[in-house]
Amino acid sequence: MATGLHELGHSAFGLADEYDYASTCNESGRDFHPAVEPAAANVTVNSSFSTLKWGxxxxxxxxxxxxxxxxxxxxxxPGLSPTTPGTVGAYTGGNHYHCGVFRGEYDCKMRAHGEPFCAVCQERINAALFPFFP
Ligand SMILES: [Zn+2]
Incomplete structure (x- = not known):
C-alpha cells in the first residue's frame, strides 16, 4: 500500500520523487540539479523564503x-532529520539529484515509502481533490 500511495503521488497529483538518486546511490551525473524549475509542486531549485513555492x-x-x-x-x-520532524523548509536533495534542488520536509512518502506525505505534498493532494468534495 505504501508503494501504491507513492505511485499515486506521481500519477494523480504530479508529485516528483523527493529522494536524491535515480536508481542507485553510486551513479554519476546526479551531483547538481539542472538550473530549471521543475513543474512538480514538491521540489524546487529556489530556496529563497520570499519566492519559495511553499513559502x-x-x-x-x-x-x-x-x-x-x-x-x-x-x-x-536515509538519515535523521536535522530539524524537528514536520518542520517545513527547503532541504537539499530531491528529484533524483544530490544538490541544487530542495524539498519541503526532511521526510515524505515521495522520499521514503514508510513515511507520511509531507505538508507540501498534502497541500497539493488536497488542492487536487477539493473540487470533488461536496
Ligand atoms: Zn513531499
Missing part, C-alpha cells in the same frame, strides 16, 4: 535553505 508553509524562524550538503558527489540516503 507560506514555512515558519519565518526556519533557516533557508534548511539543510545543505557538504559533499554533492554522494547521495544522502
Amino acid at each position: 507560506h508553509l514555512v515558519d519565518a524562524s526556519t533557516p533557508m535553505p534548511t539543510s545543505t550538503r557538504d559533499d554533492c558527489s554522494v547521495c544522502e540516503g
